[in-house]
Amino acid sequence: MGLGQRIRKLRKEKSLTLAELAGSEITKGMLSLIENEKSRPSMETLGYLAKALDVSVSYLLQEGDEEWTREMVENDILYNMYTFPTEFVEEKILPNLDRISSSQVGMRLYHIVRVYYRYKGRHDLADRVTEKVTGFYEETGLRNLAVKDQVNDALSMLYSREYKKAYRKLLALEAEVQTFKEYDSGLELDYLYWRSGLALEFDAEDFIEYGKLLIESSFKYENFKYYFSQNVLFGYYYGTIGHEAEYERYNENLRKYLGFNESPHYKLEIFSEAHPVQLRFVLVEDESRHLSDLEKYRKKVMTTESTDPIYLKNYENTLKMIDLEINYHKGHLEYVQENFDPSLYDREVAQFPLDRIIIATRATVHPMSLFEAGHVDEARKAFRKLEASIADLKGSMFTKEFHEVQGIIFG
Incomplete structure (x- = not known):
């Protein structure tokens, strides 16, 4: 369903005439052109129409089949830790790209398509997906999510095992991430974790600096999404280079964390309480x-x-x-x-x-x-x-x- 069709459908559901919906903001003729897909409204006009119809701008801009898109995204086969779902993507998703909804759920499915293209080495097609997703978020005014997708684009390089390229892509995003650090702390934490993790193989100083910043930020924002994993990485690093005191320090951090976090997921991530990080x-x-x-x-x-x-x-x-x-x-x-x-x-x-x-x-x-x-x-x-x-x-x-x-x- 196109934008104009969606506006017309919502208008009729609310029993509004063209003139009533147009109000004093736009002309009745312009609204008719929009509904007939002959004119594209400005973001200002979209904002007015969305408010009048009691929906979000992103809902108006949504295209494709939302129910099908959600069904694809939630399929367990996409989250298999052992085998990449090549056949599923090729048979179920790629032939139906036009059905992917223009919504945040749709952008998640596009990310899976992008990962598939990276996995297959089709970087030209993966880059086109990135342009589409970034464009969607920028068009809807969600610039922080556009930057978040740029981070996801860098991470998609891991599926083609191009770790250094992924790391360089992340380096280039730092300034933009900083722009949203107070507005979207989750984005900052995502960036710090992956920046530190990917630096592990290329730049030990960067790994340590951004890893420590992540741990500090976890307490600052009271968001411990990556706290456990970062301490594990530090444990591996210091244990491997033979720095026993630091190795034990991060083991102790993990023991303390597990003392108040009863999640079975974390309990199973450590080998033993005496030595959480097994070397x-x-x-x-x-x-x-x-x-x-x-x-x-x-x-x-x-x-x-x-x-x-x-x-x-x-x-x-x-x-x-x-x-x-x-x-x-x-x-x-x-x-x-x-x-x-x-x-x-x-x-x-x-x-x-x-x-x-x-x-x-x-x-x-x-x-x-x-x-x-x-x-x-x-x-x-x-x-x-x-x-x-x-x-x-x-x-x-x-x-x-x-x-x-x-x-x-x-x-």
Whole structure:
């Protein structure tokens, strides 16, 4: 339904004549042209009509099928943590782009389309989506949301694993984000988190500066959306570089946070209360303690109740990974070899480089079990597959344990 058709429909629902709706603001003839899609009203005229019809300007500008759009956006398949929903996007969304509503829900669906294009390397089409979404928000006067979409555009680059380009896009947005910091604190927090997180691989000083600013801002705005995750990132960073005092400081922050936040989501994000940020997965210093922590964590996962299908799928797979690790550390090498499933570790939608490295490192229980059983050639072949999965990240400081496993297997 076009703009003019929507205005006419609303006018008739309110039993208003052309003259009554036009009032003294616009002429009856001009309103007729607008309703017949022969003239585009100015934002001032739109504001008047929206007020007279008791709706928002964004509602008047809405096009497409809102119900269908919402149905697409809310489909669970789009939020699978393991597989990118390529077929769903290609079969259900792309042939029906004209049905996407001109609303904030519609812009969310356009973001999914943009992510798909990045994932496929079609950056020209992804950029067109960005122009459309930004244009929508600017046209409706929601400039802060236009900037927020620019942040989302930068993040969409993660799906094509172009981390440095994503980081540079974020750097270029700082001034605009600052413009809205008092008006939209959520936008500022989003920016600080992703700026710090992406800097982790490229600029340690930037990572620390913006990460600390995020933690300060979390208290300032009393919004702790990213507080947990930022402390985890700091824990990984300081633990990896061997700064024990800072590593323990951020572990303690996490313990305190979990003391008053009872969300099961966060409880399952930490390996153990004693060591919330786990630095090693395979080549651990105290195997007995690590095995005990693994078994406690497994019990915690199994006793956490949820009806969320995304949660259930994720933790079903998490249990399988834990079982492999438990059996490896118990010396049950044959179990690991027989039950190892590459699909548990093959996560197309993993975004942060650190996530991909941790997943690949945990998967080394497979080549290590082969190596320790004397199957050296098979172990090397299995390791090379894992190595290929993070080839673009081989120089990362977080691949330390991964390379230690490599040193053992290849002598």
